[in-house]
Amino acid sequence: MGNRATGALRSRFPTGAIALAIACRLACALRGAEPDEAAASITADDLMRHIRTLASDDFEGRAPGTKGEQLTVGYLTGEFQRMGLKPGNPDSTYVQAVPLVGTTATDVNVSYRAGEKRTDLTFPGETVVWTKRFVPDINVADSELVFVGYGVVAPEYGWDDFKNVDVRGKTIVFLINDPPVPDARDPLKLDDKVFKGPAMTYYGRWTYKYEIAAKQGATAAIIVHETGPAGYPWAVVEGSNSRENFDLQSADRNMGRVAVEGWITLDKARQLFAAAGRDFDKLKQSAVRRDFKPVPLGVKASFRFRNISREVASQNVIAKLEGSDPKVKNEFVIYTAHWDHLGRNTSLAGDQIFNGARDNASGVATLLELAEAFGKLKPAPRRTLLFLSVTAEEKGLLGAKHYAAHPLYPLNHTLADFNMDSANPWGRTRDVNIIGFGQSTLEDLLREVATARGRTLTPDAEPEKGRYYRSDHFEFAKVGVPALYLQPGVQFIGKPAGFGRQKIDADTANDYHKVTDEIKPDWELSGMAEDARLLFEVGLKVANGEDYPKWKAGSEFKARREEMLKRAGEK
Ligand SMILES: [Zn+2]
Numbered sequence: 001m002g003n004r005a006t007g008a009l010r011s012r013f014p015t016g017a018i019a020l021a022i023a024c025r026l027a028c029a030l031r032g033a034e035p036d037e038a039a040a041s042i043t044a045d046d047l048m049r050h051i052r053t054l055a056s057d058d059f060e061g062r063a064p065g066t067k068g069e070q071l072t073v074g075y076l077t078g079e080f081q082r083m084g085l086k087p088g089n090p091d092s093t094y095v096q097a098v099p100l101v102g103t104t105a106t107d108v109n110v111s112y113r114a115g116e117k118r119t120d121l122t123f124p125g126e127t128v129v130w131t132k133r134f135v136p137d138i139n140v141a142d143s144e145l146v147f148v149g150y151g152v153v154a155p156e157y158g159w160d161d162f163k164n165v166d167v168r169g170k171t172i173v174f175l176i177n178d179p180p181v182p183d184a185r186d187p188l189k190l191d192d193k194v195f196k197g198p199a200m201t202y203y204g205r206w207t208y209k210y211e212i213a214a215k216q217g218a219t220a221a222i223i224v225h226e227t228g229p230a231g232y233p234w235a236v237v238e239g240s241n242s243r244e245n246f247d248l249q250s251a252d253r254n255m256g257r258v259a260v261e262g263w264i265t266l267d268k269a270r271q272l273f274a275a276a277g278r279d280f281d282k283l284k285q286s287a288v289r290r291d292f293k294p295v296p297l298g299v300k301a302s303f304r305f306r307n308i309s310r311e312v313a314s315q316n317v318i319a320k321l322e323g324s325d326p327k328v329k330n331e332f333v334i335y336t337a338h339w340d341h342l343g344r345n346t347s348l349a350g351d352q353i354f355n356g357a358r359d360n361a362s363g364v365a366t367l368l369e370l371a372e373a374f375g376k377l378k379p380a381p382r383r384t385l386l387f388l389s390v391t392a393e394e395k396g397l398l399g400a401k402h403y404a405a406h407p408l409y410p411l412n413h414t415l416a417d418f419n420m421d422s423a424n425p426w427g428r429t430r431d432v433n434i435i436g437f438g439q440s441t442l443e444d445l446l447r448e449v450a451t452a453r454g455r456t457l458t459p460d461a462e463p464e465k466g467r468y469y470r471s472d473h474f475e476f477a478k479v480g481v482p483a484l485y486l487q488p489g490v491q492f493i494g495k496p497a498g499f500g501r502q503k504i505d506a507d508t509a510n511d512y513h514k515v516t517d518e519i520k521p522d523w524e525l526s527g528m529a530e531d532a533r534l535l536f537e538v539g540l541k542v543a544n545g546e547d548y549p550k551w552k553a554g555s556e557f558k559a560r561r562e563e564m565l566k567r568a569g570e571k
Contacts, residue, residue, distance in 0.1 A: 035540055038376040039533045042369040044525035047423075047532070050079075050365035054339075055357035055519060062356060063343025064100060064246065064392050065312035072339050073317055076389055079368050080319035083375045088318025088386055089408055096316040098391050098402045099249040101309055105130045105138075108305040110262075112145065114275035114298070121268055124242030127222070129262030132245065134253040134309050140260060142300040143171040143219050145276075149287030149294070150179045151212055152203045157194050158290065165294040168217035171260070171301045172294075173269070177229035177464070178204035179288045200231070200466025202556075206263075207396060213258045220260035220303060224269040224280075231465030236513045237263045239342060239354075246395035248402055249311065260303045275299060314340075316399045317389040318408065321374050323543070325382035331413045333543045334386045334481075335370055335535070336400065336472045337363035337420040338393030342513060351515040358507065358517055363420035364389055366532045373536050381543035383415065390472050393421070394513075400472035404479045411476075412568035416442055416542050416549050417483040418535055419473035424488030425523040426503045428530055431458040431489035436468035439477075439557070442484040442538070442549045449537040453530075458489060461501075480561035482549040484538070486531060 053059070053075060060068035077094040087094045108123040121127040131138050149161045151174040159179070178195040182188075190197040195204070202208055206223055213221030227233045241263070247254060264272070273280040276297040286292055317339065323329030341356030355361075371387040374380075386409070390399030407414070432450060434443055437459035447457050460467060468474060473483035490500030511517045542549060548565070551558035 034377060035537070038373040039536050041373050041376055042529050042532045042536065044529045046369055046372075047362070047365045047525045047528050048519075048523075050368050051357055051361045051519060054361035054364055055355040057353050057355070059355075061343040061354035062339060062341045064314040064340050064395070065102065066343060068343060069314060069340070069391070073315055076317040076339065076364070076368070080317075080371060080387070083372045085319040085321055085371055085375055085387065088320040088388065094317055094319055096318055096403065096406075096408060098314045098316055098399050100246045100312040100314050100392060100395070100398060101134060101249050101254075102244045102246050102312050103131060103134070103307050103309045104244045105305045105307055110301070110303055112272060112275070112299050112301045113142065117275065119271070119275065121264065124238045126268045127262060127264045128237050128242045129222075129260050129303060129305070130241060130245045131259055131307050132247045132254045132257045132261065133259060133307075135307055137306050138259055138303055140171070140219055140301070140303040142302060143169065145171050145173055145272075145297040145299045145301050147273075147278075147283055147295040147297055148172045148174060149283075149292045150175050150177070150203070151209055152178060153212060154195070154203055159194075161287070161292055161294070162216055163293050167294065169219050171220035171222060172213055172216070172218045173264075173297070174209045174213075174221065174223045175229070175284060175287055176204065176206065176209075176223050176226055177466070181288055196463070199460075199463030200469070202466075202469050204229075204466050205469050206230075210258060210261045213261075214256060218258050220262070220301065221258045222260075222301075223263050224266060225263045226266050229464070231462070231467075232508065232512065234265055239345075239513045240394060243345060246312070246392055246398060248398055272299065273297070314391040314399070316391055316403055319371060319387045321371070321380055321385040321387075323382050323384040324379040328383050331383045331415060332386055332409050333381075333383055333415050333539055334388055334417045334476070335367055335420070335539065336388045336390055336417055336476075337367040338391070338399065338472055339364050339389040340391050340394055340399070342394055345515075348515065354513070354515055355518045357519045358422045358425060359512065360393070360421050362423035362425060362528060366420045366423050366528065366535070369529075369532050370536055370539070374539075377540075381540055383543040384409075385539070385543060393472055397472055397475050400475035404475040410568075411479055411481055412564050414476075414481050416539075417473050417476040417481050418442075418539055419471055419483060419485045420535070421471040421485070422487070423528045424531060425520070425525055425528060426488070426492065426500070427495065427524045428493045428527040429489030429500065430454075430491040430493060431456045432531055432534060433458050433460060433487040433489050435460045435485040435487050437463075438552060439468070439555050440482040440484065440549055440551050442482055442542070445541050445545075445549070446484065446486075446534065446538045449534055449541065453534065455530075455534070458491075460487070461490060477557045478560075480557060480564045482551055482557075482561065486535065488527070488531070492527075
């Protein structure tokens with residue numbers, strides 16, 4: 001009989017619940033300091049040691065399918081073995097195969113024609129294009145350009161930017177993010193009831209734009225890059241997408257996707273719109289309205305490039321700590337942190353290695369320290385803990401997406417995912433930042449453990465960047481599993497107000513997805529260790545607790561989870 005049924009019984013017999021709670025409290029008291037001792041094994045020095053190894057030049061920026069992958073997978077496996085954790089894959093290995101396909105656009109020619117005048121765009125300085133189709137070349141000639149605003153089809157908001165306009169065979173041009181609809185009562189604010197106000201919804205993400213473009217039958221989909229609404233500068237597009245692009249291997253060889261996916265800089269987009277006799281900013285304004293209709297620009301775009309594709313056998317790494325309670329050991333709590341980063345770019349002068357010290361050697365270091373701490377608990381937590389380091393996050397959350405599609409353990413018995421991506425290297429903070437604030441009851445459990453440590457939770461300071469949709473926990477959320485994603489706090493202890501914001505902004509501007517994401521002389525990891533201890537305590541609460549964590553009312557993932565648990569209950 002599944003745990004769900006016992007959960008239901010308990011809630012029907014409250015006296016039983018109280019007895020259990022008392023029993024747990026006694027048992028927990030008897031176990032005494034052990035969780036604290038285990039948590040104390042998470043140290044700044046150990047975190048630094050892991051980061052030093054993973055972010056070293058030897059690891060070559062940890063790109064999937066390279067020597068960097070072999071070294072990383074080897075290091076993680078070795079560490080898990082040393083800690084005495086079991087192989088996480090039921091096939092008795094520490095890895096899950098993730099078959100990827102890498103495609104690289106070369107000899108790229110992109111141009112547009114307004115009347116007789118042809119304008120070439122340079123790659124990757126002015127435009128970045130690629131195809132996810134497994135074809136040897138792309139040749140799109142004189143495809144009509146149509147501006148589709150934000151390109152959103154969201155029935156729940158009564159929103160459809162396409163209005164049945166036929167864009168088949170055309171090149172559609174998108175704005176990034178979701179429509180910033182002003183509040184009718186206060187035009188200086190955004191309407192909270194549409195696309196969550198200033199927060200970015202999935203409709204704002206670039207991955208959504210290419211998905212909807214394919215659904216609408218477009219040939220090419222180009223997004224106008226704007227640093228604010230995208231959440232990152234052009235250099236990130238250039239660094240992440242202008243070289244090899246990856247996808248999971250699919251049966252139709254990705255022919256269902258648009259032929260050309262890509263971005264154009266804001267400057268070049270403005271010029272293009274001007275060449276079409278249009279004002280970009282005016283059209284952008286018109287796109288925040290429900291009655292927006294696609295605007296044919298009367299300009300034709302051409303894309304010609306060779307596409308080198310190769311199959312890449314990549315791997316998720318997974319270790320397991322078996323639960324100690326026979327009744328619930330077949331229930332799971334997952335911690336995730338992606339091991340991959342951007343590899344190396346041999347066309348760069350000077351430093352060519354994307355070391356990814358923060359992104360995400362710091363998250364993997366945290367994962368390892370958590371695994372070690374949990375491994376020290378005697379007895380082990382009641383439920384089974386999984387430590388999953390996924391591949392190809394930087395290529396579109398592919399390792400996590402693969403796990404969610406091919407879970408090694410049932411997702412309806414998976415209580416939670418805690419994800420770590422780019423931890424805090426700048427010292428201790430009073431707060432921790434919750435990305436996707438208000439999504440699930442995991443946050444309430446975290447608040448309990450944080451309060452006990454004299455710490456507080458702050459909501460995502462930049463919900464407009466859509467971070468909840470930008471790391472691996474999102475793939476778990478998408479399939480229904482409650483997921484919690486912390487980011488560094490901003491209230492640094494012993495530092496002037498504004499220090500945290502300044503550090504985070506400087507990191508985004510100077511180091512994020514650049515070769516300079518390296519260990520810095522001023523790094524001090526006591527805050528990272530404290531954040532890891534919070535994650536340890538909250539995970540332990542879930543692993544030993546009575547209830548399944550839940551999505552809160554208003555979460556876009558709630559219905560999915562309830563349906564999934566109901567189906568499991570009916571079995
Ligand atoms: Zn990254």
